[in-house]
Amino acid sequence: MSSDRPARVKRSKIEIKPHFLPVEERGLNFNEVNLGYINEQEVIDEAERCLSCKKPRCEMACPTGFSVPKMLLAIKEGDMQKAADVVNDYFCTPSSQNRICPAFCQDACVVGRRGDAINILNVKRYLSDNYVKPASFYERQPLTHKRIAVIGSGPGGLTAAHELARLGHDVTIFERSTLGGMLAVGIPEYRLKNSLLHAEIKDLEKLDIKFELGESFGKDYTHKDLFEQGYSAVVIAIGAHKPKFMNIPGSELKGSIHAIEYLRHVAQGKDVDIGKRAIVIGGGDVAIDAVRVSRRMGVESEIVYRRSLEEMPATKEEIHATIEEKIPINFLTNPVEIIGDGEKVTHVKLVKMELGEPDESGRRRPSPIEGSEYIMEVNTVIHAISQEPDVDDVRNDFELTRWNTFTTKDEDSFETSVAGVFAVGDTVSGPKTAVEAISHAKKAVIEIDNYLNSQVPVESDIATNM
Numbered sequence: 001m002s003s004d005r006p007a008r009v010k011r012s013k014i015e016i017k018p019h020f021l022p023v024e025e026r027g028l029n030f031n032e033v034n035l036g037y038i039n040e041q042e043v044i045d046e047a048e049r050c051l052s053c054k055k056p057r058c059e060m061a062c063p064t065g066f067s068v069p070k071m072l073l074a075i076k077e078g079d080m081q082k083a084a085d086v087v088n089d090y091f092c093t094p095s096s097q098n099r100i101c102p103a104f105c106q107d108a109c110v111v112g113r114r115g116d117a118i119n120i121l122n123v124k125r126y127l128s129d130n131y132v133k134p135a136s137f138y139e140r141q142p143l144t145h146k147r148i149a150v151i152g153s154g155p156g157g158l159t160a161a162h163e164l165a166r167l168g169h170d171v172t173i174f175e176r177s178t179l180g181g182m183l184a185v186g187i188p189e190y191r192l193k194n195s196l197l198h199a200e201i202k203d204l205e206k207l208d209i210k211f212e213l214g215e216s217f218g219k220d221y222t223h224k225d226l227f228e229q230g231y232s233a234v235v236i237a238i239g240a241h242k243p244k245f246m247n248i249p250g251s252e253l254k255g256s257i258h259a260i261e262y263l264r265h266v267a268q269g270k271d272v273d274i275g276k277r278a279i280v281i282g283g284g285d286v287a288i289d290a291v292r293v294s295r296r297m298g299v300e301s302e303i304v305y306r307r308s309l310e311e312m313p314a315t316k317e318e319i320h321a322t323i324e325e326k327i328p329i330n331f332l333t334n335p336v337e338i339i340g341d342g343e344k345v346t347h348v349k350l351v352k353m354e355l356g357e358p359d360e361s362g363r364r365r366p367s368p369i370e371g372s373e374y375i376m377e378v379n380t381v382i383h384a385i386s387q388e389p390d391v392d393d394v395r396n397d398f399e400l401t402r403w404n405t406f407t408t409k410d411e412d413s414f415e416t417s418v419a420g421v422f423a424v425g426d427t428v429s430g431p432k433t434a435v436e437a438i439s440h441a442k443k444a445v446i447e448i449d450n451y452l453n454s455q456v457p458v459e460s461d462i463a464t465n466m
């Protein structure tokens, strides 16, 4: 019996697994753990599993709206270069981003409902690692001679700089510390090599993006100084770098430190002796990074998290790797006091927790079990509960929310309370993810470009354009 319907292709429900450094080879080194796909056939086979949904949930789930279907279709059609161009044109540091993205697209993938979702991230990573960027990555529209100051060089600042430079604007990035933002000083080397990130940032110089390092916005210069120097707009992308500590007795003791400070010091190669034993408080990716880094530094460390595995906010892969590396995670446990010898930490008092009804976050609320307290000997307590934007030096110049994030004109706008000054990334949203900062930047650039076009040219602009 003949039929007009196309024959049903039987697709595997199981993903082609990317390669990982074997656990026994991890030990006390910072070698990359996820090695991705290592040959093209793996990538093609994985892309073939895509159902080409009419309503691509993967694309809708990505905060930037990255066109996953376009990339996968090009692979299915056998055009790897075209697929790579889709990725490499879209992200300003694609190989870095494709190592650390939480891949909301994969969580939404329909194939994942009855098997493994398409491993979109590792497909993207293979393309960005193995194919050069297209000419369009470097192409700039006719120069506008408008100068834009971008403050901060994390994913938000870099994306804004790249997109603004492509529109023909003259962009300078101002960075007070290390280029790359949290990707350089937070995310450890075994997840993202700094050399790779820095090579990708260096490449942006081909679009005439300039870098000014060492001075701090708010302290050493203000937005008013920048306007006086001839900048037409300012983009603030300073992230969320101020540690938030758990408010328990003993938090002020020497040896009670914050994860982002610890990770920054390790990343910058500073001397970081935290003793023999440490606990890390928290259940997010920052806690996981801190515990895995401290283990690699030879410290006997473990996580304490007040809820259960089910509620843990860290990404599944990171939790899996932590368990695989045999790092203890003490679920349903919370510190109540940090104990010291009058100067530095010697012990921590912990209490066991139980879960009740869901709280405002939708997760079951933990509460202490009376009489379950116990004491653990430690040299260091690493707080990884949260961080917030470091806005102390700009507090008088801008309107801020009670979470110390910048307010914007309205929900769809990135313009701050000061005309011509825009804010993107963690400094607006609070600590989130790189892809969300990238999404902000891409949207803000459209608003900034409109803002610049709406400005009446001043005489000096007219003179420059003649």
Ligand SMILES: Cc1cc2nc3c(=O)[nH]c(=O)nc-3n(C[C@H](O)[C@H](O)[C@H](O)COP(=O)(O)OP(=O)(O)OC[C@H]3O[C@@H](n4cnc5c(N)ncnc54)[C@H](O)[C@@H]3O)c2cc1C
Residues within 6 Å of the ligand: 100, 101, 102, 151, 152, 153, 154, 155, 156, 157, 174, 175, 176, 177, 178, 179, 180, 181, 182, 183, 186, 187, 215, 216, 217, 218, 237, 238, 239, 240, 241, 260, 263, 285, 286, 289, 390, 424, 425, 426, 427, 431, 432, 433, 434, 435, 437
């Ligand atoms: C340990 C850790 C692990 C993480 N892991 C992941 C992950 O795996 N995947 C993921 O997507 N996200 C991850 N995140 C979150 C992600 O790094 C951030 O969401 C993202 O970097 C935010 O980008 P941003 O551009 O807003 O700010 P940032 O990347 O924080 O960059 C801000 C930059 O501004 C600079 N700056 C700050 N203040 C000033 C000033 N006054 N003057 C001049 N410069 C200034 C800083 O030095 C920094 O370079 C992680 C975060 C941490 C802390």
